[in-house]
Amino acid sequence: MSYFIEFRDVSFRYREDQPWVLKDVSFHVQSDEWLAIIGHNGSGKSTIAKLMNGLLLPQKGEILVDGVQVTEDTIWEIRKKVGMVFQNPDNQFVGTTVKDDVAFGMENHGLPRKLMVERIQTSLAAVGMSDYVAHEPHRLSGGQKQRVAIASVLAVAPQLIILDEATAMLDPKGRLEIMETIRNVQEDQDLSLLTITHDLQEVVKADRVIVMNQGSKWLEGTPRDVFSEKDKLRNIGLDTPFVTKLAAELSAAGLPIQREPLNHQELLEDLWTLHSKM
């Protein structure tokens, strides 16, 4: 059993007189895995992310990162392993140039200068921003800013990157840029990925999905498993992808759709097979 992250019966609340935000949540993230967490605003998704790198500490249960329990004493060690990119690109910049910004995280971890210079280059290259080393971050587009934010995280060489609605404020083109960047990086390096998102196009590409509802883990499985439970999802007011809805209506109209389609191509293939048999 080598899980990179493990939550064991974790409960969390912000104050003692307030309700639990997370209730007895258990799950794991494997190495090299892409796990997506979906759920309403207020379902506890972002709290999970903050617990993973010690921005918050749980009142009950325990969280293990690479075998080490997250406590006040271990958070610095853990933050080297778990990097985070947040929603608003403008809130994450500290440096006056892209280079300074990427260097900032490494300085905090006390990396030697030579290694820093090297990592600035490799991490900016990984996100396709090598030409912007000397640019001012605030003059970049939203998608470029998030790519620099990812480079800053990569530079610390984490084993897990958490994207907390990191594409929510971007236009469609910026969104695509980021997801392509992340995929490339994940393929090149041994990285686990945790995305917290509302974007269903993003969710269907993950290896596994956890659905959070009112602070509890509500559903867990592959994207195909999860979206087959469309009635359940609708009951808690979550949306499903267009192909999922269409497949359900096609079944209702009398077509025996066999597998839950994840994209247009899959649904069209199945329809074609049915068509050939008719």
Add this chain to the structure above:
Amino acid sequence: MDITFKDVSYIYQANTPFEHRALSGVSFHIPSGSFVAVIGHTGSGKSTLLQHLNGLLRPTEGKVMIDDYQISAGEKTKDIKSLREKVGVVFQYPEHQLFEETVAKDIGFGPLNFNVEPKEIERRTGEAIKAVGLPEDLLQRSPFDLSGGQMRRVAIAGVLAMNPEVLVLDEPTAGLDPSGQREIMDMFSRQHKNNNLTTVLVTHSMEDALRYADHIIIMKDGEKYMEGAPLDVLVNKEELQRVQLDLPEVIQFLHQAEKQFGKAIPYQKQSIAQLAKELTAIVKGGESNG
């Protein structure tokens, strides 16, 4: 209110080394009562265009006419204050502009500035908070105790309380979760119909443009790139790709299905259930040669 742009150009910091032409020669006409979606990428001039609608910006060349108000270069617009009373603008992330002690005061701030009677302000505040789907007992709370989604609704209620005739919306649902996005857009759609508004929506969502708008304007590099009815503009794959926009997903799918089965299903805003029936007929039909 009718909105007309006539050869409108706008240059930021003209006659300096930083001169930047954000709009060039933009003309269009929006009849009163339309719901228009303005689409285009970051930097296409959408936001600059929008700021002309209540006279925040004045064209460098050309003129903007809104009902009887005229905004043009070098001329003072008569009665610009009353124009601003009629044109309500919901800016991006409007919750950043909340500042009052209570939700009620924040919603009533606009009308108060336009000397609306206290009794009337109270009435409008009650109406506006209902319209955005928040309980009235929030009125005496501080807006800063609310969740992000609730703050967004309070900010929108503040614009509605002005009783505008034109609603200008700059990506009003950015950053909300999908059900929140749908609720807010449906609310604007209801306001539009019930109060006979003219609505201008700036959006990145082709889906929203298709669902809510009756007219589409696509901007590219400060110029008007395309304009027309949603079902004419939003089906044109090549033209849209040239400005890096995608077809709405339902239309993408129907194009692919047509390729596969050799038969077109024309999109006329059918429900998914209706589309499924038409598609089933084609799949079962058998006579297609694919």
